[in-house]
Amino acid sequence: LRLRSALALVTGAGSGIGRAISLRLAKEGALVAASDRNGAAAEETIRLLEGMGGETGTGPGCHAAFQADVAEAGAAQGLIEQIQAYFSRPPSVVVSCAGITRDEFLLRMPEDYWNEVIAINLKGTFLITQAAARALVSSGFGGSIINISSIVGKVGNLGQVNYAASKAGVDGMTRSVARELGRHGIRCNSILPGFIKTPMTEKVPQKVLDQITPLIPMGHMGAPEDVADVVAFLASDGSRYITGATLEVTGGLFM
Numbered sequence: 001l002r003l004r005s006a007l008a009l010v011t012g013a014g015s016g017i018g019r020a021i022s023l024r025l026a027k028e029g030a031l032v033a034a035s036d037r038n039g040a041a042a043e044e045t046i047r048l049l050e051g052m053g054g055e056t057g058t059g060p061g062c063h064a065a066f067q068a069d070v071a072e073a074g075a076a077q078g079l080i081e082q083i084q085a086y087f088s089r090p091p092s093v094v095v096s097c098a099g100i101t102r103d104e105f106l107l108r109m110p111e112d113y114w115n116e117v118i119a120i121n122l123k124g125t126f127l128i129t130q131a132a133a134r135a136l137v138s139s140g141f142g143g144s145i146i147n148i149s150s151i152v153g154k155v156g157n158l159g160q161v162n163y164a165a166s167k168a169g170v171d172g173m174t175r176s177v178a179r180e181l182g183r184h185g186i187r188c189n190s191i192l193p194g195f196i197k198t199p200m201t202e203k204v205p206q207k208v209l210d211q212i213t214p215l216i217p218m219g220h221m222g223a224p225e226d227v228a229d230v231v232a233f234l235a236s237d238g239s240r241y242i243t244g245a246t247l248e249v250t251g252g253l254f255m
């Protein structure tokens with residue numbers, strides 16, 4: 001158990017990659033605070049943790065679900081306060097996984113698609129990072145902040161100028177946070193997943209999948225667990241000298 005005694009906050013924990021991360025961290029012995037704007041989905045994630053390590057009843061020794069929209073004013077700060085009140089300590093592992101896509105070609109992209117994606121993927125990640133970092137710095141025990149970015153932030157993608165900008169922004173923020181907080185024993189890294197099978201990519205037409213799959217050296221799309229395993233590593237002491245890094249989990253796509 002690499003994460004015994006860690007308390008891990010996962011945003012976007014109600015689906016896909018965030019749910020797989022919650023399960024993986026619990027298996028490694030962490031207590032999980034699963035947060036999502038869809039509160040019922042976060043609760044379902046906690047139910048899935050039953051028998052996976054840790055307790056799923058109520059009380060500070062048990063995994064717990066939280067409802068929070070990371071883009072809402074005051075929500076991130078409120079979430080960290082709620083978690084601190086519930087567990088009597090701040091989360092030492094903070095995984096920002098909440099994210100959306102609103103795809104449209106540049107020439108047709110409505111301004112609200114831009115605003116919504118930036119508000120959730122970039123500003124939401126900033127707000128969670130800032131609120132968690134304040135609590136971690138005052139706790140003095142250090143921690144690991146892990147942002148789920150995307151390979152699209154590095155290489156761009158058709159119909160995703162907003163999404164690519166949000167994820168490139170997350171990576172720039174990650175490196176800056178790493179520089180600022182290293183002296184407090186707080187590490188900050190990004191994971192750049194490639195093409196992962198989740199509800200987010202279910203919408204992608206078969207035609208596009210057939211074009212992308214041959215470009216993946218590993219020959220197939222990734223599973224949420226492929227990303228979750230790397231999160232567990234970045235959360236653990238095994239990565240103690242890694243900070244400000246962007247780790248590609250793409251099966252080699254666009255390397």
Ligand code: NAD
Nearest residue numbers: 012014015016017037069070098099150193195196198200
């Ligand atoms: P998903 O749609 O299955 O899950 C996203 C979760 O985030 C949902 O439960 C949703 O309710 C939650 N969420 C959305 N907006 C939120 C908000 N404002 N506040 C709180 N929660 C919110 O998607 P996924 O594929 O699991 O993606 C998870 C993360 O991984 C995202 O940041 C995504 O950009 C990133 N990613 C995914 C892929 C992929 O191929 N699936 C590739 C690269 C990066």
